[in-house]
Amino acid sequence: MDHFTVAIVGAGVSGAAIARRLSAYDIKVALVDREADVSFGTSKANSGIIHGGFHHSLRYLKAQLEIQGAGLYPQLHRELGFPYRRCGIVVAAFTNEELITAEHLYRQGVENDSAGIELCGADRIRELEPKLHQDVIGGVYAPAGGIIEPYRFVFALVENAEQNGLTVLRDFEVIDGSRTADRFTLHAGDGRRISADFVINAAGLYADELSRVFGAEQFTITPRKGEYHLLDRRTPACPRRVVFPVPTSVSKGMLVIPTVEGTVLLGPTADPLDDKEDLTTSRDRLSEIVASAQQLVPSVSASDIITSFSGLRPTLPDGDFMIRESDVVPGLIHVAGIQSPGLTAAPAVAEYVKDLLKSAGCTLTEKPRFSGHLPAVRRTRAMDDAELTTSWEANHDAGSVVCRCETVTREEIRDAIAAGHTTVDGIKFYCRASAGRCQGAFCIPRMLEIIAEETGAPVTAITKRGPGSGLVDRTLPGTPAVRTRRDRALRGERRAPRQTDAVIIGGGAAGMAAASELAARGFRPLVVDRERSLGGVLRQCVHNGFGIHEYNEELTGPEYAERYVDEVARADVQTLVDTTVLGIEHADGGFVTRLLSREGGLELVRSPAIALAMGSRERNRGGIQIPGSRPAGVMTAGAAQRLINVEGFVPGRRAVIIGSGDIGLIMARRFKLIGAEVEAVIEIQPVPSGINRNIVQCLDDFGIPLYLGHVVTAIHGRDRVSSVSVAPLENGVPRTDSAFEIECDTVLLSVGLIPENELSRPLGVELHRQTNGPLVDSRLMTTVPGVFASGNVLHIHDLVDFVAEESRRCGHSIADYLEHRDGIEEADLVAGSNVRYAVPGRIRVGEENRVYLRSMIARVGAMVEVRRGDDVVLREKQHHVQPSEMITITVDGAGLSPGDRVEVSVR
């Protein structure tokens, strides 16, 4: 049994700060935690704020430590390099009464020595924070407050302490213990034991239970739940400073927080609970958060939410921290009730506990060799060109982007693993892979592979956040669960051209069709794709049903892709796979595209034209805000499709599918064909959103029930999904009295696609409100001359044949543009009755125009009408229309004049 001078129980921010402080002394210290990684309790789900020192009176221990702790952060930040920004805090008052409370806060802040604190009137506070609501009349500004990445702070503390001799024991739940005359013994649930002279009880929510284990003081920790929403970094609502409302007697209120990483956090709520494991979110609370945040910052929008979560704060009845040596059990030091402002106070808590240890008789001699420094956290996302090149030259994995939303490379993931973080959540907290808007739908399959390769563990042993939260149930027969790294040899042959006629971003059906058309017109385009092979999503769509319009036969997705790959190869189009486009910039009347790849590092390509063909991504759980817990096993249908069909990883045994989109239906059948179960498909609309044939051949064939007009009101399960609650909708509200539960271990989401325009926006391309794709003219040119768009990046198509047809026209238009065939004359085309949208929004005068539109109604026997005022331009009978089937019409622009406004409607 290993013996330590000090055993710290609980590797949250308090335990970690204490461990790091003690690592400066010549003693043996162990830091143990029940979770699979450090910082996985309260410290991973909080506001991430360094408080301004004005919320609490100095008569509380927590207020004293808050102020001392805040003062230690700048120094700690210099030493440990964790993400931290002193952005300041504003408290916004809307009424004179609130302004009085604000004055009280100000006076408290002055007493507490909150550096630079000031009272603000309406003009001053809006100057400090322009995003505030216009009704704000004043408030408080505390420039000393700031923001931090709480888990990365904990990781840095622990990493540095480990370098100085700390022993960290993960998955070590202290279930029993004893105190003899000379030592404490701690027993873990799995049989491991350690002994120690002193025990620090930093067990957070479980501090009361640990006290009981050693027969020390009886006290009760009450969890207080805080729910949060996280907004995408592109939200217009990102404030410059942390925005607080004026506090009430019970809480500091719900805040709008700019995170260090550029996203925005809304919350928290504050609800006392009995259950220390209840990390669920609820529908009511989540909508309260949005409403409350909009009060402060009106540009907050629920449509920017990428995920929702909750955290539990451990509270004692008096609301203060309890940090002292036990009266009953000498040598046991309680660090309990560390709720807000625990993060701010942590460095001071560590000092305080060090002093308590000394008085308790622990000999603390400074180590002759203590190294208190870690290199600063470096993110690929924040690197300039020179840094990108340097880091790629040092290690080519720094050019291999795995997480596209947050631009995280394989090297950063490997660093996370090397630092001891081997769960998907641990890696996410360390380097932000999968923390962005797609929430891992694209990168988790790659992350699983990389973790398996780097750790040697089978993929079936990889978890989201520890035992029970596995992500892969089994592999398909013949596919290895253990992976060794296999990389294409780097031969230095692959070079991006410095100049090309057009850079086509995306090598799926859209990009390849546009490229082959451009090549046919004698131009040399460059196609760039981040995957290892061309074909885009077709690669994983191994089912058939593609190509009926284009090739007059039913092909599978890979076959369809292969035809285009061959066509592009014959046309001698240059292609770069495994290459990520970091950005597109305007330069000399054209564009510079910045590429990053393992093989070529950072490369810049100039071109007079750009084709956007990035496709789409799937709407995920954050997008539709399904309340409940956040276990492993919730994923988009497309992510599951990739896992199964490309990697051979089976994600679960019994699925419930949310949404009746075609991908979800196809995945229902795929689950059945690989021997897994599908319990039900739940669709919120009264009609299925997938096509009829898929309803019949993917659900009816297998007897899978389809619940129309139903919603999933909660997802259950602590580590892995255990069930979902389903309720019928009545007038848009779930009827909880008719709710029922379905047991399952997997939830697949098939709730729509969103055009992936993350590269388009910074270029200045204007987007369409309804389609979320670029606004385009009759040539499919966006609002930025020279930038064209086609395929799912423009609007969501139901058939790849339409993507290809549209993209060929796009290639044709780019060729015209490159040949300077300008001077086109156009009329505006707008969506009229019963039409959701029509693309493109402009049509060519004097020529035939292909127009795609989506009906909002379903009916047999409909009329599509195009009118200019009272003139009928086109009347076309449609056998059958429905929202899930795109309508294609050809509008003759012969009788139109430039600037005309024509309207398309369905009747």
Next chain:
Amino acid sequence: MIAENQRLIRVRDTDDELTCIVCPIGCRLHARRLDDGSLEVTGNRCRRGVAYAEEEFSDPRRPVTGTCAVSGGEFFRLPVKSSKPVAVDDIPAFLNVMYELEFVAPVECGAVIATDIAGTGIDLIATMSMREEE
């Protein structure tokens, strides 16, 4: 074994409702086998619905697609399809054989990679070219 359920897909015989999939309208058909052996179909808007019901009642078939294990290639799964639609009763056996097959790269898209799967007389075709790993 992948498909333990020997009746993966429902087979219709005497009297049943089914949705026509010939066109997007999706007529709700009711079909009934009469004593003389002929099939009575109602609910269809056009003749194609009758033909669809006839087929579903006499010899329902589905194309089978999926992936097989492959080694030595760039990827671990090789997309495949049945050369013809498979009778629904044979699909579980077809899948069980299909998922036990293992191939070695290179494989050409369109190549017949296994014949007469589970005695159906139907072959398996690769639907993607799998290059050898470099």
